[in-house]
Amino acid sequence: MADPTKREKILAAAIEVFSESGIEKAKISDVVKRAGVAQGTFYLYFSSKQSLVPAIAEQLLEEQFAYIKQQITPETRFEDQIQSMVEATFTVTKRYKQVLALCYSGLAIGGLITWEKLYQPYYEWVDQLLAEAVNRGEIRSNIRQIRVTSKLLIGLMEEAAEQLYLFDDNDEQAEIYKQETIEFIKRALMK
Amino acid sequence: MADPTKREKILAAAIEVFSESGIEKAKISDVVKRAGVAQGTFYLYFSSKQSLVPAIAEQLLEEQFAYIKQQITPETRFEDQIQSMVEATFTVTKRYKQVLALCYSGLAIGGLITWEKLYQPYYEWVDQLLAEAVNRGEIRSNIRQIRVTSKLLIGLMEEAAEQLYLFDDNDEQAEIYKQETIEFIKRALMK
Amino acid sequence: MADPTKREKILAAAIEVFSESGIEKAKISDVVKRAGVAQGTFYLYFSSKQSLVPAIAEQLLEEQFAYIKQQITPETRFEDQIQSMVEATFTVTKRYKQVLALCYSGLAIGGLITWEKLYQPYYEWVDQLLAEAVNRGEIRSNIRQIRVTSKLLIGLMEEAAEQLYLFDDNDEQAEIYKQETIEFIKRALMK
Amino acid sequence: MADPTKREKILAAAIEVFSESGIEKAKISDVVKRAGVAQGTFYLYFSSKQSLVPAIAEQLLEEQFAYIKQQITPETRFEDQIQSMVEATFTVTKRYKQVLALCYSGLAIGGLITWEKLYQPYYEWVDQLLAEAVNRGEIRSNIRQIRVTSKLLIGLMEEAAEQLYLFDDNDEQAEIYKQETIEFIKRALMK
DNA sequence: AATGAATGAGCTTTCATTCAT
DNA sequence: AATGAATGAAAGCTCATTCAT
Incomplete structure (x- = not known):
């Protein structure tokens, strides 16, 4: 260094x-x-x-995670947290849409493990968010394995944002995508 | 030909x-x-x-779609349909896990539009499934745009299956992933 | 091919x-x-x-060996054979002096075994020449191992020619080098 | 320095x-x-x-020459001197076999003159050895040019040692190679 | 339609050498 | 005298594509 x-x-x-x-x-x-x-x-x-790809991915995910964390207030209601996370995910995906697809493809070739490792802190953070919401009684408590739900949650948000920005690339639809995603998640998890 | x-x-x-x-x-x-x-x-x-990639994707998606369609009975309850779709999606993802990641990456490079086009019939089919379920009163009717929900639905199922088979590659967890995904979707959509 | x-x-x-x-x-x-x-x-x-070097060496040695063989009459006296071989060796070395040094160096790097293998037919041919001369009673019979003597014989002739053409590069001395080499060999081997 | x-x-x-x-x-x-x-x-x-190669060669030849000189007693008979020189040459060649091939190849590329120059003192020393033996009546006096004979002598010994250690790499044959070489030289030069 | 030898642009990577400190 | 980060020219090799048969 x-x-x-x-x-x-x-x-x-x-x-x-x-x-x-x-x-x-x-x-x-x-x-x-x-x-x-x-x-x-x-x-x-x-x-x-080839070794650039994990390095790029690392940097991007770090920025992404940092941004999302900064947008969420721990004390607020889960409902608001979801809204903020979705907003943040869409914002970040829009900003990095080119490179995200790239990383995804680059790592798909040979580095799935790396990808998983890079997401680890993000998963852990969402785990905790969910656990706290369960404790506060805001979301259903019959979740079998919190990690799986965290992955579904993150996956869904990113999927939605990618659909919007990578495939449709239609900013006018943004509100609809976001609202539908929020509604989807809230119903799926909240009591 | x-x-x-x-x-x-x-x-x-x-x-x-x-x-x-x-x-x-x-x-x-x-x-x-x-x-x-x-x-x-x-x-x-x-x-x-390059032109191989869409051709491969096309074939794969066709097989995939055919398999899923064949597993679903139109007359059954939405609840059962979801279960069958999740099962089918996991089955197909497992079978083609290598090539799917590949296609995703291959198309990510230059052919996002193609990818979208190939999914079209699948989207339409799910649209209809959802519309019928709404008509039958099985799922909530406040869906703003059915297509967006179809995408979220399909995206979520594939995301879950990919998480399981591409990253974890842990067949023992399969049941947990499936159950959690089904629960997630049912709550998100059903009344 | x-x-x-x-x-x-x-x-x-x-x-x-x-x-x-x-x-x-x-x-x-x-x-x-x-x-x-x-x-x-x-x-x-x-x-x-890299793989060119053995190929070049092979071709060169083949030409060289063919030329030398063609110069020697089997029925003649060993004394005359030596003279012809020395002449032939000097002729060929002169013609290929650049590339010979090259091959030697090229093979020295990684392919000593190859070099040995390429010389095999030449060694065998000289073995036979010596054996026949022993049988005819022309050269001393206390040779422990004919192959070793063949190698010394060939080595000496080539060494002499290389000294002349690679280092001295002095054609005027050619006669002296040849005569001395012939004398050296005749005394070393003949009765 | x-x-x-x-x-x-x-x-x-x-x-x-x-x-x-x-x-x-x-x-x-x-x-x-x-x-x-x-x-x-x-x-x-x-x-x-590139400039390393002559430097290496110089050092090696110096060591080599020093070792050989030290093994030979000037007053002894030529017959014994030959034996000692052959022994010494084989010993030194064995020790430095890797680097010798290397130097040979390295110098073959561009520095044949250097190589010749480095051998100069060795040639002169053998010249003198031969001259003295002629004077003492131990070897034949019909040598046309002593330098040529010195080169043949040195070349033959090194050739033999290289054959043994570089190509055959067979220490069991060492005695045969040495004896044959000594016999070859003695017959070639002595009365 | 089928072949497969031939093409050649263009890539990554290496490493001897330099030079500011 | 000593350093070692930085340089950048240079070359081996690959492989998608073509085309004469």
Whole structure:
């Protein structure tokens, strides 16, 4: 970690280039050009083109998670928390839609375990949110395994946002998607 | 469609090779070798390597959709239909887990529209299922837009199955995942 | 061996290029340019740049051995045979001096066994020559192991020729080198 | 020669690395790592990677020559001297077999003259040995040019040792190789 | 329709060398 | 004298695609 700046420059450039060209078409030569470093410098910080993908995914998920956490107030009602989470998920998905698809595809190729590991803190955080809501009596208590529900919850929100922004790419429908998702979740979980 | 047999051989070989090697590493030369045709023959049936992906996806989705449709009886209660759909989705996902991730990634790169189009009949079919259930008074009638709900429904089931088979890859947990998914959906939609 | 012509073209070009540039500096791109084939074609006939070296060595040794064999009459006296062999060795070494050094160095890197294998027929042929001369009573019969003597004999002739053409590169001294070598061998072996 | 210690460390490391990896594969970065100096330090003592080869060769030949000289007593009979020289040559070749092939190949590429120059003192020393033996009437006096005979003599001994240790690599045959070589030389030169 | 040898653009990666500190 | 991060040219090799047969 001699010079964090340089690694970061490369990573940032890589996110841009990968977004624009897709992972297959992206050339390291473009990445380094945009990062303003020499070709060889790339290999001081990353072992290969492939090894960029987890690094990008990590950064993205971290930003994403940080943003969502920051939007949620722990003390509020679960109902409001859901609304905030959905809003946050849609916001973040919109911002990173290109790269998210990319990461998904990049990791699908060989790094499913990595992906799972990166989501771990997010899962744990939602686990806790759910557990507290159960304790407060806000949501049903017949959940067999909280982790599974957390995954369904997160999966559903992301699925909805991806449907909207990746496939429909229709911002006018945003409200409908969000409301339907919130309603879906609230009914599925709340008493 | 002069010689359906040859096209099908290539497609089947491609599904195998793509599953084994991933989309990037897969070589046309391996596909044709396994299909038992010459290198050039490939280009009589497909315009490029890329063009294989939608073709694979199409075939897979068709099989998948056919299987699910066949499992569902139109006259039964929505509750039973959900159960059957979840079962079917898990079954199909398990069978094609490798290739599904692949297709997802392959299409994510450049063909999101295609993907959407391929899902069209599936969406329509679920739309109708939901509409009938609304008519029968089995599920809530405050659904703003049926298509959005269909997407959420399908997305949730696939998400759950993928979580189970792609990430956890833990067949013992299957029952828990299924039950939780069914419970989730029933509560979300039924009166 | 679909098209021997193309492989041969590449091999011939490689011998030229390798002679001019040395093995390290030689570029495959130059080889194919001179051979008049595409870059990729090279890899249809050779698996790598490295794999050219044994192929070149093989061809060279074959030519060399063929030439030497053709110069020697089996029925003549051993004394005359030695003279012819030395002459032939010097002739051939002179002709291929560039590439011989090259092969020697190229094989020294990783393929000593190959080198030994390529010499096998030459060794056997000299073995026989010596055996016959022993039978005819022309050379001393206290040779412990004919193969060792064959190797010494061949090694000495090549060493002498290489000294002359690679290091001294002085054609005026040729006669002296040859005469001394012949004298050396005759005394060493003949009764 | 500001800091002989550092130069020597690099040289010693280079001999090791070159022996293990061969000259092409050997990396300066490995050499400096093993020498325990920084990458840039290398270029304070050597102008390039290529320039290492003559330096290595020089050191090796010096050691080799020193060892051989030390084994030979000037006053003894030529017959005994030959025996000692052959023994010494085999010993040294065995010890340095890896690096010798390497040097040979390394110099073959571009530095034949260097190689010749490095051998100069060895040639001169053998010249003198032979001259003295002629004077003492131990070997035949019809040698046309002593230098040529010295080269043949040295070449033959090294050739034999290399055959044994580089190609056969069969220590059991050592005695046969040595005896045959000694016999060969004695007959070739002695009255 | 079928073949498969030939193509060649273009990629990643390596590593000797430099130079600011 | 010493460092080691940074450089960037250079090359081996791959593989989707073409085309003469």
